[in-house]
Amino acid sequence: xxxxxxxxxxxxxxxxxxxxxxxxxxxxxIAPEAVKAFEAQCKCKVVQxxxxxxxxxxxxxxxxxxxYDVMVPTSxxxxxxxxxxxxxxxxxxxxxxxxxxxxxxxNTEFDPGNKYSVPYAMxxxxxxxxxxxxxxxxxxxxxxxxxxDPRILQKIKGKVTVLDSQAEVMAAALKYHGYSVNDRDxxxxxxxxxxxxxxxxxxxxxxxxGYIKELSTGNIWxxxxxxxxxxxxxxxxxxxxxxFRIRHALPKEGAVxxxxxxxxxxxxxxxxxxxxxxxFMLEGKNSAALTNITGSGNPNTEAMQFIKPEIKxxxxxxxxxxxxxxxxxxxxxxxxERKLLNRIWTEIKAK
Amino acid sequence: MAxxxxxxxxxxxxxxxxxYLVVFFAIPVLIMVLASLRNSGDFGGLAPxxxxxxxxxxxxxxxxxxxFSDLIYTxxxxxxxxxxxxxxxxxxxIAYPLAMLIARSAKKHRDLLVLLVILPFWSNFLIRVYAWMxxxxxxxxxxxxxxxxxxxxxxxxxxxxxxxxxxxxxxxxVHLPFMVLPLYANLEKHDPALLDAAQDLGANxxxxxxxxxxxxxxxxxxAGAALVFxxxxxxxxxxxxxxxxxxxxxGNVIKQQFLDTRDWPFGSVLSMVLTVMAVAxxxxxxxxxxxxxx
Numbered sequence: 001x002x003x004x005x006x007x008x009x010x011x012x013x014x015x016x017x018x019x020x021x022x023x024x025x026x027x028x029x030i031a032p033e034a035v036k037a038f039e040a041q042c043k044c045k046v047v048q049x050x051x052x053x054x055x056x057x058x059x060x061x062x063x064x065x066x067x068y069d070v071m072v073p074t075s076x077x078x079x080x081x082x083x084x085x086x087x088x089x090x091x092x093x094x095x096x097x098x099x100x101x102x103x104x105x106x107n108t109e110f111d112p113g114n115k116y117s118v119p120y121a122m123x124x125x126x127x128x129x130x131x132x133x134x135x136x137x138x139x140x141x142x143x144x145x146x147x148x149d150p151r152i153l154q155k156i157k158g159k160v161t162v163l164d165s166q167a168e169v170m171a172a173a174l175k176y177h178g179y180s181v182n183d184r185d186x187x188x189x190x191x192x193x194x195x196x197x198x199x200x201x202x203x204x205x206x207x208x209x210g211y212i213k214e215l216s217t218g219n220i221w222x223x224x225x226x227x228x229x230x231x232x233x234x235x236x237x238x239x240x241x242x243x244f245r246i247r248h249a250l251p252k253e254g255a256v257x258x259x260x261x262x263x264x265x266x267x268x269x270x271x272x273x274x275x276x277x278x279x280f281m282l283e284g285k286n287s288a289a290l291t292n293i294t295g296s297g298n299p300n301t302e303a304m305q306f307i308k309p310e311i312k313x314x315x316x317x318x319x320x321x322x323x324x325x326x327x328x329x330x331x332x333x334x335x336x337e338r339k340l341l342n343r344i345w346t347e348i349k350a351k
Numbered sequence: 352m353a354x355x356x357x358x359x360x361x362x363x364x365x366x367x368x369x370x371y372l373v374v375f376f377a378i379p380v381l382i383m384v385l386a387s388l389r390n391s392g393d394f395g396g397l398a399p400x401x402x403x404x405x406x407x408x409x410x411x412x413x414x415x416x417x418x419f420s421d422l423i424y425t426x427x428x429x430x431x432x433x434x435x436x437x438x439x440x441x442x443x444x445i446a447y448p449l450a451m452l453i454a455r456s457a458k459k460h461r462d463l464l465v466l467l468v469i470l471p472f473w474s475n476f477l478i479r480v481y482a483w484m485x486x487x488x489x490x491x492x493x494x495x496x497x498x499x500x501x502x503x504x505x506x507x508x509x510x511x512x513x514x515x516x517x518x519x520x521x522x523x524x525v526h527l528p529f530m531v532l533p534l535y536a537n538l539e540k541h542d543p544a545l546l547d548a549a550q551d552l553g554a555n556x557x558x559x560x561x562x563x564x565x566x567x568x569x570x571x572x573x574a575g576a577a578l579v580f581x582x583x584x585x586x587x588x589x590x591x592x593x594x595x596x597x598x599x600x601x602g603n604v605i606k607q608q609f610l611d612t613r614d615w616p617f618g619s620v621l622s623m624v625l626t627v628m629a630v631a632x633x634x635x636x637x638x639x640x641x642x643x644x645x
């Protein structure tokens with residue numbers, strides 16, 4: 001018996017004593033200096049694991065993955081994750097910096113009262129383009145027409161990529177037709193599909209990430225992509241001393257806003273460290289550090305003073321009130337809708 | 352006469368491969384069969400086996416119905432089939448001379464040459480495929496040189512990256528060693544005396560190859576073809592990276608069911624069909640190989 005007890009103690013000991021915070025986050029979605037600063041403050045170690053897509057995170061949790069403390073899903077996944085019992089309610093008493101957040105991004109329908117989630121940063125799905133080439137060709141990039149209208153596309157055939165995401169491509173096509181990104185009318189979906197199929201021959205590829213490099217090297221001139229990636233592409237172009245810059249364009253029809261939020265896993269081994277971490281990331285300086293390296297949108301009032309002026313001046317990422325109104329967050333679909341969308345997507349990709 | 356000792360030997364020899372098959376093939380396939388008959392969960396995964404309302408067993412054949420009632424999935428299978436078949440053929444054409452060269456080179460060089468064939472495995476598969484993105488990209492030396500040559504004879508410049516051609520190049524590149532190695536293993540064992548005899552009897556080089564070497568190498572060809580064709584059929588990473596807007600294969604659709612659509616049961620159905628096809632093909636290859644031997 002004693003032996004058994006000793007053995008159990010031995011087995012459970014590392015779990016108790018390890019001062020480690022397990023962060024499951026998007027790729028390159030935290031400033032390394034912020035990680036270092038937090039490690040110094042909490043006298044613990046931050047162990048990072050990465051995903052490239054919310055669905056990857058959800059699939060992993062659905063398969064029973066445990067051991068993560070903090071995760072950073074997009075807001076529209078929070079409701080589902082809470083319902084599935086994967087999250088634990090936050091203790092606001094331990095998050096004094098919560099007050100730094102802009103009210104616009106709080107209390108959303110995905111998490112009323114922010115019971116489970118705290119906004120972290122955001123990105124907008126918009127158009128990125130090579131300014132030199134567009135000027136040469138006389139194309140004004142201010143609408144989804146650049147992605148979907150064959151009359152414009154014929155000038156840039158094979159130089160366009162769109163995201164490899166059924167939800168995002170469908171949302172952009174719906175916006176192009178003047179519908180909400182969350183429109184579920186099968187007739188409108190059909191219409192969007194026709195538009196996509198007509199535009200597809202002009203696209204080079206469906207790309208989830210590769211377009212960053214392709215923009216920087218000048219192989220691709222126009223992309224449907226995430227604002228953060230387009231920012232990275234511009235940095236890449238400048239580092240490579242290209243003659244062109246990569247610019248953001250927020251289509252006038254509106255676009256998808258993705259508000260990423262920090263949540264704590266129900267099975268978190270260290271909820272105490274998790275709260276400490278979230279509060280730390282809500283400090284203006286630490287929140288700004290992320291925006292300064294990723295070019296992400298920022299929901300933190302205190303962060304604004306620390307954000308580089310050249311980033312703050314990107315209108316597409318820090319839109320004025322009027323443009324901000326045309327941004328929509330994607331809502332989760334039910335099973336039937338998801339199956340139908342996948343059927344449409346399979347057809348789009350197979351044709 | 353089966354003595355107890357004999358029986359023990361049999362188990363010692365046959366047990367481990369049997370256990371391997373059960374653990375790594377039979378059980379996963381069974382799990383897949385079950386998953387393909389269930390409903391999908393709300394957030395991926397599977398719905399509870401017993402429905403929450405009625406408490407009855409919640410099984411369905413609807414997922415199979417969806418596959419068989421919609422031609423698009425069969426079309427994708429056929430397309431993947433074509434990709435895999437072309438890959439196998441190209442691999443065979445490239446690998447055969449290479450394997451023969453290695454098999455006929457001096458013994459002291461052979462190990463080194465085989466090592467060179469395996470060498471690419473030492474770096475990550477994805478990195479090697481990404482390298483092809485650079486080689487086939489519009490600004491690469493290779494493509495710009497090719498387009499200059501085409502330009503001089505009045506042909507429009509070509510795009511190679513993000514085309515079905517790029518997918519085939521990637522598939523061939525990744526699977527080539529799987530064709531070279533079984534072929535080499537086979538060709539290396541050929542008795543040179545056979546070729547000498549054929550020559551003495553007046554057969555020219557082509558005839559010696561076609562009537563002696565090639566028929567003897569058929570088991571190697573079948574093994575290589577199976578090792579290339581079956582993995583190529585289910586692959587998704589290469590069409591994802593190198594394929595354009597029309598490069599997708601059935602593997603991509605299966606991946607989508609698990610990672611985008613949260614429809615594990617339908618993903619299982621597609622995987623089942625793929626597995627059945629792979630097993631049938633492997634069986635066919637084994638049968639053909641046996642026929643040709645007798």
